[in-house]
Amino acid sequence: MTDLTFASQGYSYAAFESAAMTRLIEDTARAWLRSFGLTNASANQRLVTALRDALAQDSFAANDRTNMQDLLDQAAHDAIAGWFEQVTGQHDCYRSTAFSMLRCAFLSANRDGIWSEHFLDQERKNNDLAIALSVQMMLPTPSLKSCEMPRQTLEREAS
Amino acid sequence: MNRTSDQQETTMPDGPTGQFDGVAYDPAVKLRGPGVGARRFFLFGASLAATAYAAWLMADVLGADQLTIMEMVVVTFFTINFAWISLSFFTGIVGLFLRGLKLDAITLKRLKPIERQGPLRSKNVVVIPVYNEDPNRVFAGLRASYESLAATGEIDAFDFFVLSDTRDPDIWIAEEMAWAKACTDLNARGKIFFRRRTENTERKSGNLKEFCETYAANYDHMIVFDADSVMSGEAMVNMAYLMENNQDAGIIQSPPQPTGRQTLFARILQFISRVHGPTMSAGLSFWCMGSSNYWGHNAIIRVKAFIECCGLPVLSGKPPMGGHILSHDFVEAAFMRKAGWRCWLIPQLEGSWEELPPNLIDFAIRDRRWCQGNMQHARLMVAPGFKPLSRLHFFMGVMSFGSSPLWLLLLLSSTVATLQNTQLTYSFFPGHFTMFPQWPVDRSFEMLVLLIFTIGMLVLPKIISILMVCLGRDRKQYGGVMVLASGVLETLYSALQAPIMMMLHAQFVFSVLTGNQVGWDAQERDDAGVPFRAALKTHRTIIVIGLIWGAIAIFVDTAFFWWLSPILAGLVLSPWLTHYSSSLKIGKAARRMKLFVTPEEYDSPDELRALDRITAENGGGDVKDGLLRLIEDPYANALHSALLPTRKPDARTGIEIGIIYEKLARLGIESLTRDEKLLILSWPVKPLDQIMAGRDAHAAQKTNESS
Structure with missing residues (x-):
């Protein structure tokens, strides 16, 4: 019986979670929160829940720790990117560059911890946070405008 | 594209985006001047005449009693060297007249500041190619220039772009952090950009090429900085304004003033560049006109023209004479000219600064790099299609190093000729039968004339520049009357340094011609001193040569020894000269004594003060x-x-990265090599807990396998 079957039958995923799995989920959540400079308990809880939800909706080889870690990391990434998408109204928050830029912006905006409570909170209105993020957003390069720079030759005159 | 010549009025090529069509140009800043042909005729004519006279005088002096073969060799080398000196002399003389009369070198009208008739219409970018440079210095320069530009009110017309080719992992990360800090502190997000090249092919020119093929087309003009460049906002805006109003200009070069170093060596060079540099710039601009050269930085370039015609060819054959072109700036200017764009040097563009190497050894290291690039130009001199003046610039580039071995050969052949002469017994009845003896001819007066003539050509423009500053209103900015003492000491110092550079350059040229390549290292930009032992080690060959040469000279003729003594003194004293001139303490003491003072030191411009402030803050x-x-x-x-x-590692790279992370987790960062660090930095870096978790996972896996 797969986890999806359990979930479809009304059982919660947590009911079947092993202690090792609990630890792995919590470690993953903590690591991701730390990468956003957060230690907030409610943010932690929201991310843990998001990870459990993601696991409950997927099947995986339970004894393959490496795969499971990747799965959890992907789930955390998607949960946070989805929240960023909701906050900023942008649609490309999942791309690695955009996601990293948003992470930078959040870290800058949340230097004094005022947005920690908002993290992953889907219920809140985050207009102010969106403004704060837009102010802090870095732009490494302008728009690409490709062209070719032809090599000159020493054989004949330029035409 | 329209082909132009300096004598012709031409149709202007379109601006890159065509936005200038229909817009009136400001005639007050039109880069045009009368009598281009006459200027060059005068300059080259005078140089040739002086060279011919000197050569005749030399032949007369040496050949009083008939020229030997070795004496003919001496005359030949002397003539080539003299032609080089002569061109420089007349450039200096013209520059002195222009400075004295306060005339614009291009228009020959009274010099006046550029008065802009409105805001800039173009989009410009300041590009800073860097390679393993100190990020604190790079970004301090950027920030000082940015602040100055913001003060002009024209900041919207400019972006900044740091183009990193850095291969040092620590500097790479520091550059990123410095970029983010600059963006935040200056509130310049979306104004200051940063990109690092994954592969640094073709060095600096490849770095710029990659920029041109990706982002440059967003801009009309780019101002190229060196890692140590600083420019005032006024200078940058004026350069862009000149570009807008001279649509056939491909490159406008500002004359950068060396500044910012405190060692005695650097302060001497800064002083003489500040005193005499404007003279030479004015003279060069006078005869080069729209065929001036590009010095690689502190210049504005028309992006469209650069993309179209400055993709550098790869020279056939192997390095150092073949392969990728190293000294790209001259070649880019030549290609611009070949395609009909003009290149201008504007001597009155002030507010353009750069830094010098702090000591003679670092200066020589830089020269070794430049030498390889300039020697490649010998091949370009004869390549088809370039304008005659571009060929001359190539020749001058080659001669800036090639003149040293020629000078050395001149001195060596003089020694051999003197040795030969001492072995000969004078014949009063040479060859044919005659009733009367042939008396020896005394040519000591002509010799003295030749000596004074040659030394005069070498130092006269410089001495007049110093006197002009001394008699000028702003002499206080150069240390007041101490400017004379500075001038005398500089002349002494350069006389002693010249033979050292002659030997080093001769060695570099020989090294290049025998196929030795040079690496690519960042320039030393700290006020680093040279310990005496290091100086001795570097110059030991020069000292030995000096001592042997001196012994031979004494053996040959005592008078000849004294004739050679300034050269020999420079060679034998080289370690002391290098060591003491690199001293920061002596440099500062000289500053307190008002020696080698420059206006930038006396009353520092806002930009340089900002540079110091930012450097101190960081x-x-x-x-x-x-x-x-x-x-x-x-x-x-x-x-x-x-x-x-955005990319993903292939399977092999993924495994390599995994192995490095495991090494990192088990043995710590110190265990990683530079290449290993670079590899894991080329992909998103795992945070600490993930790295340690990876170790735990592997440990657990191994435990399971063993059980």
Whole structure:
């Protein structure tokens, strides 16, 4: 019986979670929160829940720790990117560059911890946070405008 | 594209985006001047005449009693060297007249500041190619220039772009952090950009080429900085304004003033560049006109023209004479000219600065790099299609190093000729039968004339420049009357340094011609002193040569020894000269004595003050432990990830990265090599807990396998 079957039958995923799995989920959540400079308990809880939800909706080889870690990391990434998408109204928050830029912006905006409570909170209105993020957003390069720079030759005159 | 010549009025090529069509140009800043042909006729004519006279005088002096073969060799080398000196002399003389009469070198009208008739219409970018440079210095220069530009009210017409080719992992991360800090502090997000090249092919020219093929087309003009460049906002805006109003200009070069170093060596060079540099710039601009050269930085370039015609060819054959072109700037200017664009040197563009190497050894290291590039120009001199003046610039580039071995050959052949002459017994009845003896002819007066003539050509423009400053209103900015003492000491110092540079350059040229290549290292930009032992080690061959040469000269003829003594003194004293001139303490003491003072030191411009302030604020900003920083600091980690190109490692790279992470987890950062650090930095870096978790996972896996 797969986890999806359990979930479809009304059982919660947590009911079947092993202690090792609990630890792995919590470690993953903590690591991701730390990468956003957060230690907030409610943010932690929201991310843990998001990870459990993601696991409950997927099947995986339970004894393959490496795969499971990747799965959890992907789930955390998607949960946070989805929240960023909701906050900023942008649609490309999942791309690695955009996601990293948003992470930078959040870290800058949340230097004094005022947005920690908002993290992953889907219920809140985050207009102010969106403004704060837009102010802090870095732009490494302008728009690409490709062209070719032809090599000159020493054989004949330029035409 | 329209082909132009300096004598012709031409149709202007379109601006890159065509936005200038229909817009009136400001005639007051039109880069045109009368009598281009006459200027060059005068300059080259005078140089040739002086060279011919000197050659005749030399032949007369040496050949009083009939020229030997070795004496003919001496005359030949002397003539080539003299032609070089002569061109420089007349350039200086013209420059002195222009400075004295306060005339614009191009228009020959009274010099006046550029008065802009409105805001800039163009979009410009300041590009800073860097390679393993100190990020604190690079970004301090950028920030000082940015602040100055913002004060002009024209900041919207400019972006800044740091083009990193850095291969040092710690400097790479420090550059990223410095970029983010500059963006935040200056509120310049979307104005200051940063990109790092994954592969640094073709060095600096490849770096710019890659920029041109990706982002440059967003801009009309680019101002190229060196890692140590600073420019005033006024200078940058004026350069862009000149570009807008001279649509056939491909490059406008400002004359950068060396500044900012405190060692005695650097202060001497800064002083003489400040005193005499404007003279030479004015003279060069006078006869080069729209065929001036490009010096690689502190210049504005028309992006469209650069993209179209400055993709450098690869020279056939192997390096050092073949392969990628190293000294790209001359070649880019030549290609611009070939395609009909004009290149201008504008001597009155002030507010353009650069830094010098702090000591003679670093100066020589830089020259070794430049030498390889300039010697490649010998091949370009004869390539088809270039304008005659571009060929002359190539020749001048070659001669800036080639003149040293020629000078050395002149001195050596003089020694041999003197030795031969001492072995000969004088014949009063040579060859044919005659009733009367042939008396020896005394040519000591002609010899003295030749000596004074040659030395005069070498130093007269410089001495007049010094006198002009001394008699001018702004002499206080150069140390008041001490400017004379500075001038005398500089002349002495340069006389002693010249033979050292002659030997070093001769060695570099020989090294290049025998196929030795040079690496690519960042220039030393600290006021680093040279310990005496290091100086002795570097110059030991020169000292030995000097001593042997001196002994031979005494053996040959005592008078000849005294004739050679300034050269020999420079060679034998080289370690002391290098060591003491590199001293920061002596440099500062000279400053207190008002020696070698420049206007930038006397009353520092806002930009240089800002540079000092920013450097002090970020003093010693950490460029160590870049990887550790990424592992521990979430912000640095996120920033680094964001600046990496979007891609995924292939399977092999993935495994390699995994192995390095395991090594990192088990043995620590110190165990990683530079290449290993570079590899893991090329992909998003795992934070500490993930790295340690990876170790735990592997440990657990191994335990399971063993059980």
